[in-house]
Amino acid sequence: MAGFALHKNRVFDWNGTEYRIDRIQPNGDVLLERMSDGHFSVISREQLLSEYAEGKISAKTVDAVSSTISSVPSFSRPLDELSEGVRNAMKRRKHYLERILDHGDRIFTPEYLKPLIEQAAAEIGDLTPPAVITVYRWYRRFKSFNDPRAIIPRTDLRGPKALRQNDRILQLLAEALEEAFKISPQATCRSVYTLLLGKIDIENQRSIGGELTKPPSLRTLYRLVERAEAYELVVLKEGKAAADRRFRIGKAGVKTSRILERVEIDHTPLDLFLIDERTWLPLGRPTLTVIIDHYSRMLLGYYLSFDSPSTAAVMGALRHAILPKKLATAVIANLKTVYTWTCYGLLELMVVDNGLEFHSNDLESVAYDLGIRIQYCPKHAPRFKGVVERYLKTINYFFAHQLPGTSFAKFYLRGDYDPQKAALLTFAEFKQIFEKWVVDVYAQDEHRGLGKTTPWARWQESIAHYELILPDDLRTLQRRIGLVEERSLRRDGIFLHGIRYSGDELGPILRGFGEGVKVRLVYDPEDLGEIQVWGPNDAEPVTVKALDYEFAHGLTVKQNEFIRQYLREQGAEVIDKAALERARYELAQAVEALMTNRKHRARRRSAALRGISSSKPNGSELNTDTKPDVIAVPKPQKNKASKVFEQGQEQTAMEIITSFQMKR
Incomplete structure (x- = not known):
């Protein structure tokens, strides 16, 4: 390579500006000329070398002869990528040039070079030595580029590179590819070729008196598809969003400097079936909402329920994250948590996705009252909150999948295993086990994203320099979150x-x-x-x-919706206290029927109606011990709601409950 040297007339780039060395003084000072305006300046040799070592100076080749010698660039990749034949050809050229350069003064005449070429050919046994003009071209190319790689034969550039197909053929091929992959992402070149032939045939039928389009061969189609970029093929097969995810460049993520500076929140269905502690029947897979601190990777708060992701779940997790933690009530003997859960405090930035529950006015109003900023990720880009996404996967794969009753991430992984028959944990038992895993296992294990430290140690290190902030009092927080x-x-x-x-x-x-x-x-x-x-x-x-x-008091929105709907369909006055009590009793009876229903969906809805969640592991109390006095209400006919509470109509009750889902 040409390289960089301090000699007269050398032109180089210094911080984006071109300079030329005009002269070098005996004391080492260098007189530089700025090429843009002819300004002269004196710089010491040591300063120039120091700037070069810092990467601020790069050499620029200004020899005009090199641009006229050949337009073929020098081979710049590692030499071990060359084929054996190309390497042998390079060694042969190098041998001839070395013999000429070692002979002293170089006179490029046939009389001078021919004996040297014959001597070099005899040394390596070359029966067909190169001509004088050929050796001269090798030498001229070597001196012009001042790089030994210039004599490497560029056999990889031989042959035509341009497409021989006309633009119309390429346009029809693009249309055929798009149509084929719209029909099936597993389309083959043969199916694409069939569509292409059909398009060319239609094109030729429309041509009147013109030149017919000749279809390419199947092998030509294979070569054209091979030339297409991998990104474009994935766009055709899987869509642009999938192609962007597959071919994106991984970069460094968001950097935070302390705890609670940035938190991420998301939901996931837990890969675990829980059972009812009253009926010992599987209730279903609960939905878990978590809030995790980006800096320490500590879980700040969570909310667990049998309802769908909702604004109420977000509020519950947010309340749990801000308040000081009180560990779950011990329902499993001899299972104690060693460490304390010291995570609490007001958040600064909350990163969420584009779920409807995160775009609600409720969350925006609460965040404004508490001084929390909300940042929404781009659509279909979960990588912008990758910490919580990876944490949810860790919970399912390294915790839930190790417990009895796990449903696994994929249905086909179960085999003959029945998760509903293997389910053993009640809601309260799972809550105790989950909090112990969070505090004593995950928080104490070395985290790859944090280096050689644990989430617990990272949190403790940060609170030594940052004082956690709480609302004025508990009542203030309760007034703000909801x-x-x-x-x-x-x-x-x-x-x-x-x-x-x-x-x-x-x-x-x-x-x-x-x-x-x-x-x-x-x-x-x-x-x-x-x-x-x-x-x-x-x-x-x-x-x-x-x-x-x-x-x-203690009544949930879902329970209230069910009661009101029942009263409306029965024709009772909603302000009748006796009617309300009777409706509440009937709700309890319906829930009891759903709890013992053979349908899994019905049992899950019973858990949602009872309000079972991480804040209320036993749910809201529904008194079924005594039946209130039956009130006289007009019943013009048996309608859909009246059938809910008749014996043997549990399935109808499940249908009615579906229509009473609270709008989140």
């Missing part, structure tokens, strides 16, 4: 999900703004006993209880 609604305030109070809320606390708002004013409500979907009400100018909310607090 589902958000807007209602009109009237003299009889506020109606939410058919429940009336009223009290003296609403008096100042009613007197200040009048009847019909819009107020902001925040409520807990797992307990409708009370709500938080903001007036138009209030800095803090007031707590308002339901008028029928005994009925609403």
Whole structure:
């Protein structure tokens, strides 16, 4: 290679600017000329070498002769990639040039070179020595490029490289490829060739008096497909999103400097069947929502329930993440957690995907109240929150798959194994085991993403320099986290999900703004006993209880929806207290029927109706001990809802419950 040397007229690039060495002084100073404007400057030799060592100087070849010698570039890849024949040809050329260069003064005349060529040919036994002009060309190319690689034969560049097919053939081929892979991602070249021949035939039929298009051979089609980029083929077979994922360049991820600076949240169906502690029948696979700290990889909070991913699940996980942790109640003897779960505090940035529950006004309002920023990932790009994605996979593969009742990640992996028959863990038992695995196993194991340290050690190291922040008090947090609604305030109070809320606390708002004013409500979907009400100018909310607090306390939104629907179809007044109690009793009976139903979906819905979650492992209490007095309600005919509570109609009850799913 030409290289870089400090000699007269050498041109080089220095931080994007071209300089030329005009002269070198005896003391080592170098006079440089800036090529752009002719400005001269004096730089020491040591400074130039130092700049070169830091990568700020690169040599530039300005020999104009090299551009006229040959347009063939020198071979720049490793020499071991050359074939044996090319290597032998390179050694042969090198031998002839060495003999000429070693002879002293070089006079490029036939009389001078021919004896040297014959002598070199005799040394290697070459029966067909090169001509004088051939050796001269080798020498000229070597001196012009000042690189020994210039004499390597470029046999890889021989032959025509341009396509011989006309543009119309290539256009028809592109259409055939697109149509074939639309029909089937496993399309073959033969199926593509069939479509191409059909298109060419139609093209020729439309041609009147013109030259017919000659179809290429099948082998030509194979060669054309081989020339296509791998990315374009994957786009045709699997789509652009899949191609972008497969061919993306992996780069360094997001960097954080402390805990709670960035958290990631997501849901997953747990690969594990849990059983009902009352009936000992499998309830199904719960849905797990987790919030993980990006810096330490510690689990901040989670929410587990048998309901679908929802805003309520996000709120539950967020509440659990912010508050100091209290480990699950011990229901398994001799299973104690060694370490404490010290993760808590307000978050700074929450990274989520584009699920409907994350785009709700409820979450945006709560995040604004708590000072949390929400960052949405691009669509179909889970890599932007890869920490939580990998954590959920770890939970399923290295924890849930090791427990009895696991369903595995793929159905075909089960074989003869029946996860519902093997299920042994109740909800409360699983919660205790899961929290022990989080604190005593995962947090204490060396994490590859953190280097040679553990999530626990990383968290403890960070809290030594960062003080965790909590809300002013627990009541403040409860007022901020929940589902958000807007209602009109009237003299009889506020109606939410058919429940009336009223009290003296609403008096100042009613007197200040009048009847019909819009107020902001925040409520807990797992307990409708009370709500938080903001007036138009209030800095803090007031707590308002339901008028029928005994009925609403501990009642979930899903249970309330079921009760109200039943009363409407029975023709009873929703404000009739006796009717409400009877409906609540009937709900308990329906849930009991669903709990013992042979259908797995029915048992899962019974768990959702009972409100079983990580915050309420036993669910909301549904009193079934005593039946309230039967009330007289008009029953014009037996409709769909009245059949729910007749014996032997558990399947109908399951259908009705489906229609009562709370809108998340």
